[in-house]
Amino acid sequence: MTPLVEATAxxxxxxxxTAVDHLDLTIDRGEVFGLLGPNGAGKTTTIRxxxxxxxxxxxxxxxxxxxxxxxxxxxxxxIGYVMxxxxxxxxxxxxxxxxxxxxxxxxxxxxxxxxxxxxxxLELVGLTPHADRLVMTYSGGMKKRLELACGxxxxxxxxxxxxxSLGLDVQSRHAMWDHVRALRDGGVTVLLATNYxxxxxxxxxxxxxxxxxxxxxxGTPAALKRAVGGDVLLVSTAERERLMxxxxxxxxxxxxAASDTxxxxxxxxxxxxxxALMRLALEAGxxxxxxxxxxxxxxxxFLLHTGRELREAA
Amino acid sequence: MAGEWVQEVLALARRWFIMLRRERxxxxxxxxxxxxxxxxxxxxxxxxxDTRVVGTADxxxxxxxxxxxxxxxxxGVSSAMPLLFDKEDGYLEKLMAMPISRSSVILSRFLYQTxxxxxxxxxxxxxxxxxxxxxxxxPAGFVVLMLTVALLTLxxxxxxxxxxxxxxxxxxxxxxxxFASLPVLFISNAFVPFDAMPPWMAxxxxxxxxxxxxxxxxxxxxxxxxSELPVMLGVLAxxxxxxxxxxxxxxxxxxxxxxx
Numbered sequence: 001m002t003p004l005v006e007a008t009a010x011x012x013x014x015x016x017x018t019a020v021d022h023l024d025l026t027i028d029r030g031e032v033f034g035l036l037g038p039n040g041a042g043k044t045t046t047i048r049x050x051x052x053x054x055x056x057x058x059x060x061x062x063x064x065x066x067x068x069x070x071x072x073x074x075x076x077x078x079i080g081y082v083m084x085x086x087x088x089x090x091x092x093x094x095x096x097x098x099x100x101x102x103x104x105x106x107x108x109x110x111x112x113x114x115x116x117x118x119x120x121x122l123e124l125v126g127l128t129p130h131a132d133r134l135v136m137t138y139s140g141g142m143k144k145r146l147e148l149a150c151g152x153x154x155x156x157x158x159x160x161x162x163x164x165s166l167g168l169d170v171q172s173r174h175a176m177w178d179h180v181r182a183l184r185d186g187g188v189t190v191l192l193a194t195n196y197x198x199x200x201x202x203x204x205x206x207x208x209x210x211x212x213x214x215x216x217x218x219g220t221p222a223a224l225k226r227a228v229g230g231d232v233l234l235v236s237t238a239e240r241e242r243l244m245x246x247x248x249x250x251x252x253x254x255x256x257a258a259s260d261t262x263x264x265x266x267x268x269x270x271x272x273x274x275x276a277l278m279r280l281a282l283e284a285g286x287x288x289x290x291x292x293x294x295x296x297x298x299x300x301x302f303l304l305h306t307g308r309e310l311r312e313a314a
Numbered sequence: 315m316a317g318e319w320v321q322e323v324l325a326l327a328r329r330w331f332i333m334l335r336r337e338r339x340x341x342x343x344x345x346x347x348x349x350x351x352x353x354x355x356x357x358x359x360x361x362x363x364d365t366r367v368v369g370t371a372d373x374x375x376x377x378x379x380x381x382x383x384x385x386x387x388x389x390g391v392s393s394a395m396p397l398l399f400d401k402e403d404g405y406l407e408k409l410m411a412m413p414i415s416r417s418s419v420i421l422s423r424f425l426y427q428t429x430x431x432x433x434x435x436x437x438x439x440x441x442x443x444x445x446x447x448x449x450x451x452x453p454a455g456f457v458v459l460m461l462t463v464a465l466l467t468l469x470x471x472x473x474x475x476x477x478x479x480x481x482x483x484x485x486x487x488x489x490x491x492x493f494a495s496l497p498v499l500f501i502s503n504a505f506v507p508f509d510a511m512p513p514w515m516a517x518x519x520x521x522x523x524x525x526x527x528x529x530x531x532x533x534x535x536x537x538x539x540x541s542e543l544p545v546m547l548g549v550l551a552x553x554x555x556x557x558x559x560x561x562x563x564x565x566x567x568x569x570x571x572x573x574x
Contacts, residue, residue: 051411076413083408089396090405093336094329105325106412108318 002065004029004158004189005050009059012045019045021213022059027158027191032184034207035193036200036298038310042213043193044084047160050191051081064157080151084162086143091135096127096146099135100153107154121149125179141172148179158189165199177203197298197310209302216305221298228296228304229254229266233277236262236290246284252276259309264300322414326422330396334430344392344430348385348438355381356445367510370536375447378438379531380504382463383524385434386470387499391491393427394474398484401568410569420565424471431467432460450538459534462547466527469554472561479564503528523553 005027012020020042027033035043048054050061052072060067066074091099100118109117122131125145130138135146144164151159164180165173180190180203194200200207201221209216209224217224237243240258247265248256252273255266267273270293281288302310334341352374360373368376397419400406409419439456449455474491481487501515502524508516519525530546 053407053411073413076411079411081408081411083404085404087403087405087408089399089403090408092396092399093333098329098332102325102329103412105321105328106409106414108321108413111321 003027005033005061005063005191007046007050007059007061010046010049010056010061011058012042012049012054013057019213020049023210023213023215025208025215027189029157029189030184030187031205032180032190032192032203034200034204035191035210036195036197036204036207036302036310037210038195041195041210043195043210044162045213046210047081047162047191047193051079051160052076077154078157080154080156080159082147082151082159082161082164084166086140086147088136091143091146094135095132096122096135096138096142097131099146100149103150104153109153117153121152124152125149126175139172141168141175144168144172144176145179148176152183156188158191159183161190161192163194164192165194165196173199195310201298209298209305211302211306217301224298224301225296228300230268231266231270231273231293232296232300233265233267233270233273233291233293234262235265235277235288237281237286237288239286242284243281243286246280246286247277250276250280255304257303257307259303264303266296266300266304319415319418322418323422323425326418327425330422330426333396334426344389345434345437347388348381348434349441351381351384352378352438352441352445367507369507369509372447372536374442374445375535376532377505378442378447378535379528381438382435382531383466383502383504383528384499385438386431386463386466386527387495387524389427389431389434389467390470390474390495391488393423393471394478394487397423397475398478398487401479402484406569416565416569417562420475420561423475424468427471428464428467431463435460435463447535449535451534452538455534455538458547459531462527462530462534462550465547465550465554466524469523469527469550469557472554472557476557476561476564479561479568498522498524503532523550523557526550526553
């Protein structure tokens with residue numbers, strides 16, 4: 001089966017800055033694929049190239065079998081693009097229903113079915129009760145859901161979601177995730193750009209971590225985390241450097257890394273490593289402020305590959 | 315495909331008409347403004363005017379085409395404003411990711427502006443009629459006058475759209491339009507005939523496309539069918555095509571870097 005989205009050495013430079021640098025992507029039909037990275041990593045630039053809005057400086061990309069620079073119209077017919085922002089001007093003085101109907105016509109939904117299709121997507125994102133209110137009066141979450149509805153009008157084969165839960169409260173985020181899962185179950189392929197670790201972890205089947213425009217690593221969230229190690233010890237101390245020096249040689253320490261505040265010690269099994277680490281610290285006279293352990297998260301994956309934590313990278 | 319293209323233009327135009335319907339006061343003031351001006355100019359200014367200078371005793375008929383041109387220029391800013399905001403808001407970018415023809419975006423606005431202008435002009439003509447103005451060119455002249463208004467609307471809207479897409483932000487747009495709109499009107503034959511102007515001013519007024527729209531309408535109102543009319547309309551049409559080319563160029567340039 002040919003992949004639905006395939007980018008090869010995709011590159012985009014703005015003046016002196018290379019926003020996307022030889023990025024390779026392969027997205028299969030029916031998966032939710034994540035692009036995880038800090039702000040400015042090149043996620044939106046990548047999506048804009050795939051959505052035919054930006055010409056690549058070099059490299060190629062095919063979406064649904066069509067080259068994005070050679071056959072842009074064929075690509076546009078098959079993609080839905082839900083941008084990061086919601087629109088003030090674009091929705092000015094329109095009700096949700098009107099906004100969706102207008103965009104249905106722009107996607108060439110047959111005239112006689114525009115109304116029905118608009119009602120269908122509004123129902124899908126739970127906006128039916130608010131469909132006849134002005135969009136200006138919507139909450140942030142409702143505006144995001146409206147944009148999602150607009151992206152579904154023409155039954156796209158692949159949906160590009162750029163930061164779908166940016167600025168949403170917890171409840172709205174969970175609702176958004178449910179919508180994305182439902183779409184995947186309905187056969188839609190989703191490319192989702194996010195800088196939220198939990199979002200990537202919970203809803204992506206596979207993901208690429210991207211930093212400074214380059215793909216850092218790709219895999220399922222579980223496999224990426226497995227590659228980091230079994231457990232992570234999180235140690236807070238004023239003497240991070242010395243602690244790293246004495247812990248690194250220990251046979252149970254697979255890898256040691258430090259963020260600005262915390263030393264991360266990757267181990268196979270925390271239950272044996274915890275007392276061992278405490279003993280080493282005690283013997284060296286290093287005061288420990290906090291000590292805990294967790295399963296590795298995608299933040300650890302990011303730290304492993306970039307030397308920084310995603311939370312601080314933005 | 316033609317069917318899809320019509321569907322796009324109508325859908326985008328629907329947006330403009332819904333906005334207008336929700337802003338009743340906007341609609342009321344837009345429609346009433348030219349009629350008010352005509353009353354003001356006709357009843358007030360007309361008495362202060364030397365009829366030997368304007369070349370006719372019927373100042374109301376003389377100034378009617380000027381008022382119509384004033385209205386078209388006055389609508390210029392609001393004709394481009396929503397597209398300017400779409401550009402800054404990112405909504406234009408969203409439209410560009412859709413499988414639509416680039417031209418639909420601009421055409422929908424022309425369609426809207428032409429309908430709005432037609433409403434305003436019909437109202438001001440009705441008021442003029444009530445005040446005793448009759449078209450020398452008769453009912454067929456009325457049709458040509460409306461076509462002239464449509465051409466002028468096309469030209470002016472294209473110029474304002476070109477500016478909207480060319481400027482870095484709306485501040486510059488409002489600064490330039492605020493600076494230029496009224497001089498463009500005053501350095502034309504809207505209120506004063508060429509012959510009454512100082513030579514330098516007449517020279518500028520004669521290259522102002524607005525003068526040719528006003529000239530055409532003035533012939534239709536005051537003189538009827540003359541051999542000068544096709545020349546004037548020709549210059550107006552040529553200017554409209556040129557300004558439309560500028561508008562299209564700036565639109566393309568702004569949406570450039572994109573594919574297709």
